[in-house]
Amino acid sequence: MSDLLGYIVTGLGIGAGFALVASGLVAIYRVTRVVNFAQGAFAVLAAMLTASLLGSGVPHGVAELGGVALGAITGLLVGVVAIGRPGTSPGTSLIVTLGLGVLAYAIEILIWGDQPRSYPGVPGVAEVGGARLQAHYLLIVAVTGPVFAVMAWFFARTDLGKALSACASNRYAAQVVGIDVRRMGLLAFAIGGALGGLAGVLTTPVQQVTFDSDVALIVNGFAAAVLGGLTRPGVALAGGLLLGVAQTLVAGYGGGAYQVEVALVLMLTVMIVQAARTGPVAETAR
Amino acid sequence: MSRPVVEVTGLTVRYAGATALDGVDLAVGEGELVALIGANGAGKSTLVKALSGLLRPHAGTITVRGRLAQVPEGREMFGDLTVDDNLRLGGWRNPEGRRGRDTSPIYELLPELSDLRRRRAGSLSGGQQQMVAIGRALMARPDILVVDELSLGLAPLVVTTLVGHLRTLNTERGLAVLLIEQNARLALDMCERAYVLETGRIALHGAAKDLARDPQVTAAYLGGHVEAGGGLEAGGHVEVGGGQEAGGRLEAGGHASGGHVEAAT
Amino acid sequence: MKRLGFGVLALLLVALPPLLPERHLATFVLLTLAAAVTVGVSLLMGYAGQVSLGQASFYAIGAYTAGLLAVHGTPPLLGLLAAPVIAAVAAVLLGAPLLRLRGHHLAFATLAVQLILLSLLAQADWAGGAIGLQGIPRFSVGGFELRNDLGYAYLSCGVLAIALLVARNVVASRAGRGLRAAATSEVAAAASGVAVGGYRLAVFALSAAFAGLAGGVYAFYLGYLAPGSFPVLLSIEYVVMAVVGGLGTIAGPVVGATVIVLLVQVLNTLGTQPGMPDYAPTVLNYAVYALLLVVCVLFLPKGLVPALDRVRRGSLDKARSIR
Ligand SMILES: Nc1ncnc2c1ncn2[C@@H]1O[C@H](COP(=O)(O)OP(=O)(O)O)[C@@H](O)[C@H]1O
Ligand SMILES: [Mg+2]
Numbered sequence: 001m002s003d004l005l006g007y008i009v010t011g012l013g014i015g016a017g018f019a020l021v022a023s024g025l026v027a028i029y030r031v032t033r034v035v036n037f038a039q040g041a042f043a044v045l046a047a048m049l050t051a052s053l054l055g056s057g058v059p060h061g062v063a064e065l066g067g068v069a070l071g072a073i074t075g076l077l078v079g080v081v082a083i084g085r086p087g088t089s090p091g092t093s094l095i096v097t098l099g100l101g102v103l104a105y106a107i108e109i110l111i112w113g114d115q116p117r118s119y120p121g122v123p124g125v126a127e128v129g130g131a132r133l134q135a136h137y138l139l140i141v142a143v144t145g146p147v148f149a150v151m152a153w154f155f156a157r158t159d160l161g162k163a164l165s166a167c168a169s170n171r172y173a174a175q176v177v178g179i180d181v182r183r184m185g186l187l188a189f190a191i192g193g194a195l196g197g198l199a200g201v202l203t204t205p206v207q208q209v210t211f212d213s214d215v216a217l218i219v220n221g222f223a224a225a226v227l228g229g230l231t232r233p234g235v236a237l238a239g240g241l242l243l244g245v246a247q248t249l250v251a252g253y254g255g256g257a258y259q260v261e262v263a264l265v266l267m268l269t270v271m272i273v274q275a276a277r278t279g280p281v282a283e284t285a286r
Numbered sequence: 287m288s289r290p291v292v293e294v295t296g297l298t299v300r301y302a303g304a305t306a307l308d309g310v311d312l313a314v315g316e317g318e319l320v321a322l323i324g325a326n327g328a329g330k331s332t333l334v335k336a337l338s339g340l341l342r343p344h345a346g347t348i349t350v351r352g353r354l355a356q357v358p359e360g361r362e363m364f365g366d367l368t369v370d371d372n373l374r375l376g377g378w379r380n381p382e383g384r385r386g387r388d389t390s391p392i393y394e395l396l397p398e399l400s401d402l403r404r405r406r407a408g409s410l411s412g413g414q415q416q417m418v419a420i421g422r423a424l425m426a427r428p429d430i431l432v433v434d435e436l437s438l439g440l441a442p443l444v445v446t447t448l449v450g451h452l453r454t455l456n457t458e459r460g461l462a463v464l465l466i467e468q469n470a471r472l473a474l475d476m477c478e479r480a481y482v483l484e485t486g487r488i489a490l491h492g493a494a495k496d497l498a499r500d501p502q503v504t505a506a507y508l509g510g511h512v513e514a515g516g517g518l519e520a521g522g523h524v525e526v527g528g529g530q531e532a533g534g535r536l537e538a539g540g541h542a543s544g545g546h547v548e549a550a551t
Numbered sequence: 552m553k554r555l556g557f558g559v560l561a562l563l564l565v566a567l568p569p570l571l572p573e574r575h576l577a578t579f580v581l582l583t584l585a586a587a588v589t590v591g592v593s594l595l596m597g598y599a600g601q602v603s604l605g606q607a608s609f610y611a612i613g614a615y616t617a618g619l620l621a622v623h624g625t626p627p628l629l630g631l632l633a634a635p636v637i638a639a640v641a642a643v644l645l646g647a648p649l650l651r652l653r654g655h656h657l658a659f660a661t662l663a664v665q666l667i668l669l670s671l672l673a674q675a676d677w678a679g680g681a682i683g684l685q686g687i688p689r690f691s692v693g694g695f696e697l698r699n700d701l702g703y704a705y706l707s708c709g710v711l712a713i714a715l716l717v718a719r720n721v722v723a724s725r726a727g728r729g730l731r732a733a734a735t736s737e738v739a740a741a742a743s744g745v746a747v748g749g750y751r752l753a754v755f756a757l758s759a760a761f762a763g764l765a766g767g768v769y770a771f772y773l774g775y776l777a778p779g780s781f782p783v784l785l786s787i788e789y790v791v792m793a794v795v796g797g798l799g800t801i802a803g804p805v806v807g808a809t810v811i812v813l814l815v816q817v818l819n820t821l822g823t824q825p826g827m828p829d830y831a832p833t834v835l836n837y838a839v840y841a842l843l844l845v846v847c848v849l850f851l852p853k854g855l856v857p858a859l860d861r862v863r864r865g866s867l868d869k870a871r872s873i874r
Contacts, residue, residue: 081845085849088849094655095602095844096848099842106834106835109834110830165367169364169366169367170365177375219663260667268660268664272648
């Protein structure tokens with residue numbers, strides 16, 4: 001019983017990382033209709049920078065913020081290349097972000113090498129209802145919750161957030177009222193970058209990061225986001241947590257080797273069911 | 287005509303080769319009600335997009351003195367946002383900043399919207415949406431409102447209400463209106479002057495009451511009832527009065543704003 | 552003109568290998584195999600309008616099919632013939648549900664399939680697990696064993712030639728025209744009676760067969776297979792080659808694969824110069840793929856072949872866009 005609780009809390013911690021990546025994907029997709037393949041790279045870059053900063057004596061907190069800031073800046077840069085040229089179709093942008101994700105490999109290896117990196121998070125072991133787990137998982141959950149609350153407030157209550165939602169709702173109408181939709185797209189990319197960066201910064205103490213960790217992150221993030229049709233951050237959060245818990249349970253109760261398949265099979269099932277329900281939607285990606 | 291708020295000369299717009307507007311001259315004076323009628327595909331919406339800077343003209347100039355706002359064809363709601371948020375976003379480019387995004391004046395101008403504040407715009411009826419679209423455009427504190435297809439798909443009673451609002455805004459606030467309509471009777475009734483657009487060119491223009499009596503117009507747009515003969519200035523050019531000051535020359539992609547700021551408050 | 556191009560290409564494929572120094576033959580083999588896989592990817596992207604980020608799965612399926620059969624004593628020729636068949640069968644089974652998806656959904660689905668395959672392979676002891684499948688015999692037909700690189704160079708040339716010929720015939724066929732229509736507007740194509748779904752699945756299977764056949768040759772050539780030989784990045788490389796060469800053109804995949812493999816070779820040589828850090832080749836490798844992909848997609852959306860065509864034909868009939 002206490003095992004189960006431990007697995008669930010650990011799973012929530014891991015799932016929170018997926019949820020952050022997923023919500024970054026959603027933030028970008030809603031506004032720009034671009035699925036950002038470089039989303040995982042934001043997490044890796046942020047984690048790598050944080051590790052370096054901590055290594056050179058920068059205190060906790062500041063180093064993590066530096067990582068998140070790098071995520072946001074990288075997000076903005078990816079956005080500039082992916083949607084900066086007028087008339088770039090979402091399909092084209094997707095392939096551009098794929099290319100930029102690979103470019104991130106080159107940059108990461110150049111700066112940080114190809115070895116896994118990590119850094120200490122919240123030290124010690126915590127007890128939750130009799131289950132013992134690394135205390136850092138609690139921090140992940142404790143940070144992710146408020147971040148989602150702030151995001152919800154931002155999109156629903158602030159004018160800037162409403163303008164972003166307006167672009168998601170009706171691009172043409174947004175142009176009619178004078179919203180610069182491309183600038184909003186870039187802002188969305190920066191937000192997505194920060195969220196991805198946060199995911200990397202938060203989870204690295206419990207899951208070391210390598211330059212190619214982005215594949216697992218993007219796949220899990222996409223699986224969580226696609227549950228809500230890539231447009232609903234709330235569903236992305238729930239999906240991420242669910243995935244995290246499911247994977248931890250699968251690993252915990254013996255199927256350690258099949259952890260990856262959980263997200264992948266779920267993603268495939270969800271997409272196929274969605275496609276069967278809505279019929280073939282012509283979304284060209286070229 | 288009074289000093290023009292909008293002045294268009296030699297406007298040519300092309301889509302991937304096809305010419306949608308070909309040397310259009312048009313002007314709307316301060317506080318004037320002007321109709322633009324024309325068949326489907328004549329190029330009316332293209333003109334609207336060019337006026338609001340959403341399309342880059344191939345040739346010609348567009349001069350807007352003051353601010354221009356549009357009520358787009360098909361109403362173009364932010365469907366999953368509330369009515370109040372739709373209105374608020376209309377004030378996005380309002381130079382008064384946060385204060386300019388206060389929606390309460392709109393509920394005074396268009397009281398029907400008061401009860402709909404919290405409703406999702408996508409769930410409203412066509413007439414209600416058209417009212418939201420007008421309110422949203424008014425949030426920009428425009429000097430001229432360009433309304434694309436006011437009556438499209440709406441019940442006659444609803445249209446009467448909307449026309450009433452536009453008239454009131456015109457007489458009480460001095461708001462100029464360029465009304466684009468396929469219902470020529472309605473447009474000619476409401477406006478003082480009118481233009482007839484045919485396949486990208488201004489075919490006729492003159493006083494609305496003269497056009498209403500013109501045999502060509504009645505045959506093509508008013509169901510063929512000739513009421514009386516009347517003089518008509520066909521294909522003529524608009525005389526442009528007024529000074530040249532503070533004319534914001536509209537570059538494509540830019541937002542229509544220029545001269546003075548104060549408008550319907 | 553087209554015919555001439557094919558002649559030149561065929562001549563090159565036949566004449567080049569013996570002229571190449573031994574150490575470049577390996578590059579030639581891998582280039583040719585990559586081009587054969589890319590023919591399928593280009594067909595899929597250019598004619599059926601679908602992005603596959605999992606084409607290396609079918610390469611792997613073909614390789615493992617041939618490798619496993621050969622290891623268990625099946626004649627290599629049989630193994631090589633089975634490789635494209637099994638890959639195509641896998642594509643049909645996977646494609647039936649997956650090809651309902653479009654755009655980024657399909658891209659992620661194919662990526663997911665490859666990740667699942669890699670993970671399953673790594674756990675499959677009967678296929679050598681994560682360590683890999685070793686001791687695959689050399690390719691042989693009726694006692695004649697293909698021992699040196701030159702033989703494999705010709706074998707892979709044959710594979711490429713088959714892929715090109717089949718692709719050209721498909722493109723020229725009624726099905727090909729239907730597919731092209733479907734890539735632009737599925738609704739319109741369906742309305743005019745094109746069996747879109749069936750064609751799409753057929754192209755998917757065909758592209759898998761090309762990859763499977765190339766994978767079969769790869770297995771015999773290297774004699775050793777591991778899940779790590781088929782990373783996701785390999786699938787992305789095929790997409791890059793297809794995009795760089797020009798989607799939906801027949802020569803595109805060959806040009807794309809050649810340009811990229813040569814560029815990577817040159818940079819590799821540069822990166823392994825004394826004085827260069829040991830990570831230099833990897834970094835340059837990733838950077839080349841990334842930059843080529845981004846630059847091509849943004850500035851040469853139709854790829855090198857149409858762009859070169861345009862230059863050659865001069866700007867006069869530029870308006871008559873190239874297909
Ligand atoms: N985005 C576009 N691309 C190409 N042609 C267009 C586009 N929009 C409109 N057109 C064409 O331009 C002409 C004028 O269209 P429009 O301005 O919408 O006419 P109206 O509003 O008077 O019905 C029509 O022939 C229409 O087909
Ligand atoms: Mg119109």
